[in-house]
Amino acid sequence: MGTLTGTAIIDKVELTLSDTSNVRWTAAELLGWLNSAQRAIAILKPNVCTTTTSIALVAGARQSIGATYHQLLEVTRNMGAAGAVPGRAIRPLNRSDLDNADPEWSIAANADATVKGFLYDDKDPRVFWVYPPQPTGTTAQVEAILAGPPTDLATAASTIALADVYETPLMDYMLYRAFAKDTASVGNLARSDAFYKQFVQGLGLHAQVERAAAPDAPGASAASGGRQPAP
Numbered sequence: 001m002g003t004l005t006g007t008a009i010i011d012k013v014e015l016t017l018s019d020t021s022n023v024r025w026t027a028a029e030l031l032g033w034l035n036s037a038q039r040a041i042a043i044l045k046p047n048v049c050t051t052t053t054s055i056a057l058v059a060g061a062r063q064s065i066g067a068t069y070h071q072l073l074e075v076t077r078n079m080g081a082a083g084a085v086p087g088r089a090i091r092p093l094n095r096s097d098l099d100n101a102d103p104e105w106s107i108a109a110n111a112d113a114t115v116k117g118f119l120y121d122d123k124d125p126r127v128f129w130v131y132p133p134q135p136t137g138t139t140a141q142v143e144a145i146l147a148g149p150p151t152d153l154a155t156a157a158s159t160i161a162l163a164d165v166y167e168t169p170l171m172d173y174m175l176y177r178a179f180a181k182d183t184a185s186v187g188n189l190a191r192s193d194a195f196y197k198q199f200v201q202g203l204g205l206h207a208q209v210e211r212a213a214a215p216d217a218p219g220a221s222a223a224s225g226g227r228q229p230a231p
Contacts, residue, residue, distance in 0.1 A: 002164040006034050006156040009167060013174045025178050031156050037173035038150040038161055044203050046071045046147035048162050054083030054141040057115075061106040061133035064126055069146040071125040075118040076143045083141035090142060093117040093131060111135035115142055165206075172199035 010030045014020045022030075042049045050073060057063055065072050078087030098105055098119065112132040119129040134140060150161035160170070172195045179192035 002160045002162055004160050004164050004167060006031060006153045006158055009034060009170055010156055013171055016175060017178055033174040033177040035152040037170045040173055041166055041169055042150050045207060046073060049148055049150045051146050051148055054079045055144050057134045057138055057140045059134050059136045059138055061129045063128050063130055065146055069148040071147040072120055072128050072144060073147055074145040078115055079141045079143045081139040088114055090115050091117045093119050095119050105131060106133050113138055113140045169199055169202045172202060
Protein backbone atom coordinates (compact mmCIF):
# COMPACT_ATOMS: atom_id res chain seq x y z
CA MET A 1 0.00 0.00 0.00
CA GLY A 2 1.19 3.51 -0.77
CA THR A 3 1.12 6.71 1.23
CA LEU A 4 -0.38 8.98 -1.42
CA THR A 5 -4.03 9.91 -1.07
CA GLY A 6 -6.44 9.94 -3.96
CA THR A 7 -6.75 13.70 -3.48
CA ALA A 8 -3.02 14.21 -4.12
CA ILE A 9 -3.27 12.38 -7.45
CA ILE A 10 -6.62 13.81 -8.50
CA ASP A 11 -5.40 17.38 -7.86
CA LYS A 12 -2.52 16.86 -10.30
CA VAL A 13 -4.85 15.37 -12.91
CA GLU A 14 -7.19 18.34 -12.55
CA LEU A 15 -4.27 20.72 -13.11
CA THR A 16 -3.31 18.85 -16.30
CA LEU A 17 -6.92 19.04 -17.46
CA SER A 18 -7.11 22.75 -16.54
CA ASP A 19 -10.29 21.91 -14.66
CA THR A 20 -9.62 22.42 -10.96
CA SER A 21 -13.27 23.41 -10.43
CA ASN A 22 -14.55 20.12 -11.92
CA VAL A 23 -16.65 21.81 -14.57
CA ARG A 24 -15.98 19.28 -17.33
CA TRP A 25 -14.78 16.31 -15.29
CA THR A 26 -16.52 15.69 -11.97
CA ALA A 27 -14.73 14.66 -8.78
CA ALA A 28 -16.72 11.40 -8.77
CA GLU A 29 -15.58 10.59 -12.31
CA LEU A 30 -11.94 11.18 -11.46
CA LEU A 31 -12.14 9.01 -8.34
CA GLY A 32 -13.78 6.26 -10.38
CA TRP A 33 -11.02 6.43 -12.99
CA LEU A 34 -8.39 6.30 -10.25
CA ASN A 35 -9.91 3.05 -9.00
CA SER A 36 -10.05 1.74 -12.57
CA ALA A 37 -6.39 2.71 -13.01
CA GLN A 38 -5.38 0.64 -9.99
CA ARG A 39 -7.20 -2.41 -11.38
CA ALA A 40 -5.73 -1.92 -14.86
CA ILE A 41 -2.21 -1.84 -13.41
CA ALA A 42 -2.92 -4.95 -11.31
CA ILE A 43 -3.91 -6.83 -14.48
CA LEU A 44 -0.82 -5.76 -16.45
CA LYS A 45 1.56 -6.19 -13.46
CA PRO A 46 0.09 -8.81 -11.10
CA ASN A 47 2.89 -8.38 -8.57
CA VAL A 48 1.75 -4.86 -7.59
CA CYS A 49 -0.91 -6.20 -5.25
CA THR A 50 -0.03 -9.56 -3.71
CA THR A 51 -0.95 -11.63 -0.68
CA THR A 52 0.96 -14.52 0.87
CA THR A 53 -1.48 -16.92 2.49
CA SER A 54 -2.17 -20.60 3.17
CA ILE A 55 -4.47 -22.54 0.84
CA ALA A 56 -6.37 -25.62 2.01
CA LEU A 57 -5.92 -28.41 -0.52
CA VAL A 58 -8.52 -30.88 -1.78
CA ALA A 59 -8.11 -34.51 -2.78
CA GLY A 60 -6.39 -35.05 -6.11
CA ALA A 61 -3.90 -33.06 -8.13
CA ARG A 62 -6.06 -30.17 -9.35
CA GLN A 63 -6.36 -27.26 -6.92
CA SER A 64 -7.90 -23.78 -6.99
CA ILE A 65 -7.04 -20.40 -5.49
CA GLY A 66 -10.72 -19.43 -5.29
CA ALA A 67 -12.53 -16.37 -6.58
CA THR A 68 -11.00 -13.67 -4.36
CA TYR A 69 -7.69 -13.55 -6.22
CA HIS A 70 -7.14 -13.45 -9.96
CA GLN A 71 -3.78 -15.18 -10.42
CA LEU A 72 -1.39 -17.58 -8.73
CA LEU A 73 2.19 -16.30 -8.65
CA GLU A 74 3.98 -18.96 -6.61
CA VAL A 75 3.48 -21.93 -4.29
CA THR A 76 6.31 -21.79 -1.79
CA ARG A 77 6.09 -24.50 0.89
CA ASN A 78 3.98 -26.99 2.80
CA MET A 79 2.22 -25.51 5.82
CA GLY A 80 0.75 -28.53 7.65
CA ALA A 81 -2.86 -29.31 8.49
CA ALA A 82 -3.54 -26.01 10.26
CA GLY A 83 -1.71 -23.86 7.74
CA ALA A 84 0.68 -22.64 10.44
CA VAL A 85 3.59 -25.13 10.48
CA PRO A 86 6.19 -24.47 7.75
CA GLY A 87 7.39 -27.62 6.02
CA ARG A 88 9.11 -28.84 2.88
CA ALA A 89 9.76 -26.34 0.10
CA ILE A 90 7.68 -26.76 -3.06
CA ARG A 91 9.36 -26.53 -6.45
CA PRO A 92 7.81 -25.25 -9.70
CA LEU A 93 7.64 -28.10 -12.24
CA ASN A 94 7.41 -28.33 -16.01
CA ARG A 95 4.24 -30.11 -17.13
CA SER A 96 5.78 -31.69 -20.22
CA ASP A 97 8.76 -33.04 -18.29
CA LEU A 98 6.55 -34.54 -15.58
CA ASP A 99 4.09 -36.04 -18.08
CA ASN A 100 6.97 -37.63 -20.03
CA ALA A 101 8.61 -38.99 -16.88
CA ASP A 102 5.37 -40.38 -15.40
CA PRO A 103 2.18 -40.12 -17.49
CA GLU A 104 0.16 -41.42 -14.53
CA TRP A 105 1.55 -39.02 -11.93
CA SER A 106 -1.87 -37.45 -11.16
CA ILE A 107 -3.76 -40.66 -10.30
CA ALA A 108 -4.90 -41.42 -6.73
CA ALA A 109 -2.46 -44.33 -6.36
CA ASN A 110 0.41 -41.83 -6.20
CA ALA A 111 -1.22 -39.64 -3.52
CA ASP A 112 0.88 -38.12 -0.72
CA ALA A 113 -0.07 -35.33 1.68
CA THR A 114 3.38 -33.71 1.37
CA VAL A 115 3.58 -31.60 -1.79
CA LYS A 116 6.91 -31.69 -3.62
CA GLY A 117 6.09 -29.57 -6.65
CA PHE A 118 3.39 -27.52 -8.36
CA LEU A 119 2.39 -26.90 -11.96
CA TYR A 120 0.69 -23.84 -13.39
CA ASP A 121 -0.76 -22.86 -16.76
CA ASP A 122 -1.55 -19.19 -17.40
CA LYS A 123 -4.47 -20.24 -19.62
CA ASP A 124 -6.30 -21.02 -16.35
CA PRO A 125 -4.75 -18.60 -13.82
CA ARG A 126 -6.93 -19.58 -10.84
CA VAL A 127 -5.98 -23.26 -11.06
CA PHE A 128 -2.79 -25.11 -10.18
CA TRP A 129 -1.76 -28.74 -9.84
CA VAL A 130 0.21 -30.36 -7.03
CA TYR A 131 2.69 -33.23 -7.25
CA PRO A 132 2.08 -35.74 -5.89
CA PRO A 133 -1.72 -35.55 -5.76
CA GLN A 134 -3.44 -35.21 -2.39
CA PRO A 135 -5.05 -38.24 -0.72
CA THR A 136 -8.76 -38.53 0.03
CA GLY A 137 -9.71 -36.58 3.15
CA THR A 138 -6.59 -34.43 3.04
CA THR A 139 -6.23 -31.60 5.54
CA ALA A 140 -2.95 -30.30 4.12
CA GLN A 141 -2.33 -26.65 3.34
CA VAL A 142 0.34 -24.91 1.29
CA GLU A 143 1.66 -21.36 1.32
CA ALA A 144 1.08 -19.41 -1.88
CA ILE A 145 1.67 -15.95 -3.27
CA LEU A 146 -1.49 -14.67 -4.93
CA ALA A 147 -2.31 -11.63 -7.03
CA GLY A 148 -5.54 -9.94 -6.05
CA PRO A 149 -7.52 -6.87 -6.99
CA PRO A 150 -6.42 -3.66 -5.25
CA THR A 151 -8.83 -2.16 -2.76
CA ASP A 152 -10.86 0.69 -4.22
CA LEU A 153 -10.56 4.11 -2.63
CA ALA A 154 -13.85 4.78 -0.85
CA THR A 155 -13.21 8.53 -0.99
CA ALA A 156 -10.55 10.78 -2.46
CA ALA A 157 -9.07 11.11 1.04
CA SER A 158 -8.30 7.37 1.09
CA THR A 159 -4.78 6.08 0.48
CA ILE A 160 -3.98 4.32 -2.80
CA ALA A 161 -3.60 0.54 -2.69
CA LEU A 162 -0.44 0.50 -4.83
CA ALA A 163 3.06 1.73 -4.04
CA ASP A 164 3.67 5.45 -4.55
CA VAL A 165 5.99 4.76 -7.51
CA TYR A 166 2.88 4.04 -9.59
CA GLU A 167 1.67 7.64 -9.32
CA THR A 168 2.58 8.49 -12.94
CA PRO A 169 0.92 5.41 -14.51
CA LEU A 170 -2.16 6.09 -12.39
CA MET A 171 -2.30 9.67 -13.69
CA ASP A 172 -1.67 8.58 -17.29
CA TYR A 173 -4.58 6.15 -17.14
CA MET A 174 -6.90 8.73 -15.57
CA LEU A 175 -6.01 11.28 -18.25
CA TYR A 176 -6.56 8.67 -20.96
CA ARG A 177 -10.06 8.06 -19.60
CA ALA A 178 -10.75 11.76 -19.10
CA PHE A 179 -9.89 12.76 -22.66
CA ALA A 180 -11.72 9.68 -24.00
CA LYS A 181 -14.90 11.22 -22.61
CA ASP A 182 -14.94 13.60 -25.56
CA THR A 183 -13.52 11.66 -28.52
CA ALA A 184 -15.71 13.65 -30.90
CA SER A 185 -12.91 16.18 -30.58
CA VAL A 186 -9.95 15.14 -32.73
CA GLY A 187 -7.60 16.86 -30.30
CA ASN A 188 -8.97 15.04 -27.26
CA LEU A 189 -8.92 11.70 -29.08
CA ALA A 190 -5.23 12.20 -29.84
CA ARG A 191 -4.54 13.17 -26.22
CA SER A 192 -6.42 10.12 -24.97
CA ASP A 193 -4.37 7.81 -27.22
CA ALA A 194 -1.11 9.49 -26.19
CA PHE A 195 -1.79 9.08 -22.47
CA TYR A 196 -2.78 5.43 -22.92
CA LYS A 197 0.49 4.76 -24.76
CA GLN A 198 2.40 6.48 -21.95
CA PHE A 199 0.52 4.32 -19.45
CA VAL A 200 1.42 1.03 -21.17
CA GLN A 201 5.00 2.04 -21.99
CA GLY A 202 5.61 3.29 -18.45
CA LEU A 203 4.50 -0.01 -16.94
CA GLY A 204 6.63 -1.91 -19.46
CA LEU A 205 9.75 0.07 -18.56
CA HIS A 206 9.03 -0.38 -14.86
CA ALA A 207 8.76 -4.15 -15.37
CA GLN A 208 12.08 -4.23 -17.25
CA VAL A 209 13.90 -2.37 -14.50
CA GLU A 210 12.23 -4.56 -11.87
CA ARG A 211 13.42 -7.75 -13.61
CA ALA A 212 16.94 -6.42 -14.03
CA ALA A 213 17.19 -5.43 -10.36
CA ALA A 214 15.54 -8.57 -8.96
CA PRO A 215 17.60 -10.71 -6.54
CA ASP A 216 17.27 -13.70 -8.92
CA ALA A 217 18.18 -11.77 -12.10
CA PRO A 218 21.11 -13.23 -14.12
CA GLY A 219 24.32 -12.33 -12.34
CA ALA A 220 22.51 -11.23 -9.19
CA SER A 221 22.57 -14.63 -7.50
CA ALA A 222 22.98 -18.31 -8.21
CA ALA A 223 19.22 -18.84 -8.31
CA SER A 224 17.92 -19.45 -11.82
CA GLY A 225 14.23 -18.88 -11.10
CA GLY A 226 13.39 -21.24 -13.95
CA ARG A 227 11.07 -24.21 -14.02
CA GLN A 228 12.73 -27.34 -12.69
CA PRO A 229 12.41 -30.97 -13.79
CA ALA A 230 10.30 -33.36 -11.75
CA PRO A 231 11.88 -34.55 -8.47
